[in-house]
Amino acid sequence: xxxxxxxxxxxxxxxxxxxxxxxxAFADMQQLLAFILHDDGTVYTGSAIAINPEKVLTAMRNPQxxxxxxxxxxRYADGIGVVKxxxxxxxxxxxxxxxxxxxxxxxxxxxxxxTPVFIVGATGVVSQQTAKKLQHQGxxxxxAVDGYFNDxxxxxxxxxxxxxxxxxxxxxxxxxxxxxxxxxxxxxECFYMGVGGSYDVFTGNVKxxxxxxxxxxxxxxxxxxxxxxxIGRQLGLLRYVWWYWLGKI
Ligand code: UDP
Numbered sequence: 001x002x003x004x005x006x007x008x009x010x011x012x013x014x015x016x017x018x019x020x021x022x023x024x025a026f027a028d029m030q031q032l033l034a035f036i037l038h039d040d041g042t043v044y045t046g047s048a049i050a051i052n053p054e055k056v057l058t059a060m061r062n063p064q065x066x067x068x069x070x071x072x073x074x075r076y077a078d079g080i081g082v083v084k085x086x087x088x089x090x091x092x093x094x095x096x097x098x099x100x101x102x103x104x105x106x107x108x109x110x111x112x113x114x115t116p117v118f119i120v121g122a123t124g125v126v127s128q129q130t131a132k133k134l135q136h137q138g139x140x141x142x143x144a145v146d147g148y149f150n151d152x153x154x155x156x157x158x159x160x161x162x163x164x165x166x167x168x169x170x171x172x173x174x175x176x177x178x179x180x181x182x183x184x185x186x187x188x189e190c191f192y193m194g195v196g197g198s199y200d201v202f203t204g205n206v207k208x209x210x211x212x213x214x215x216x217x218x219x220x221x222x223x224x225x226x227x228x229x230x231i232g233r234q235l236g237l238l239r240y241v242w243w244y245w246l247g248k249i
Contacts, residue, residue: 010024013025013035016085018051018249019057019060020059020070021059025086026076027095029097032074032097033102035074036106036191037191041113041115043165044073045189047177047181047191048191049072050076051078052078053081053236065174068178072177078096078098081237081241083096098214099195099196099198103198104198116164117166117168118143118145118162119144119168119170120147120159120169120171121195122147122200123148142164147170156186159183159187159190167190167191168194168195169192169195170197170200171194172197180192207226220237
């Protein structure tokens with residue numbers, strides 16, 4: 001497979017419409033990893049965004065967010081609520097692909113191929129810790145800029161000059177997706193991925209739910225117990241289930 005750029009994905013991977021969002025049904029993370037970083041060392045030039053029920057709900061009520069989400073080339077299923085709908089519609093096995101794990105696995109694959117990586121986002125301290133840890137893992141890191149810069153054109157110039165082929169941006173949604181859109185316009189030769197709080201988790205500054213909770217698809221419950229203020233966001237999930245039963249998504 002050669003660099004494919006925007007489009008091209010629907011002919012290769014089954015698509016499922018969930019509300020206004022079309023999600024690609026990758027069988028598992030390995031398939032997506034090989035789709036992004038090919039065995040011959042070239043990358044998919046485009047961008048990827050993780051889709052969970054919260055993003056679907058936001059897209060349903062906010063056309064701007066809908067546009068941001070649909071501007072990405074790869075929309076993959078991160079969130080059990082999305083996976084369940086896909087399994088039902090396709091009647092086939094689709095696995096959940098947590099964005100944070102995808103990014104960590106992509107970094108390992110990039111290390112094994114010496115693909116140049118540039119990281120953007122998080123605080124200065126977390127960015128440096130992330131850079132150190134990635135280098136320790138053998139990643140060919142060609143740049144690291146924290147997410148509180150004030151000169152965007154300088155950042156874009158740095159990315160261009162670095163020779164990066166993979167750029168990950170950890171600035172929360174939709175900020176990271178909007179930044180990715182602007183960088184891509186000037187520099188389309190890379191694979192871009194928004195990764196939210198992944199560097200914070202990677203460096204141990206934020207704890208993820210224990211493995212067993214994740215395995216049982218209860219990560220959302222763990223987060224609710226750890227951070228009860230998320231109740232409003234979680235109630236939105238009930239609406240998602242309700243709309244699903246009504247056939248609205
Ligand atoms: N962040 C940043 N620049 C900003 C705002 C946020 O780099 O202007 C970083 C912040 O330091 C944190 C991440 O973005 O590392 C936010 O992650 P969050 O968990 O809020 O993102 P989500 O996964 O919820 O989209």
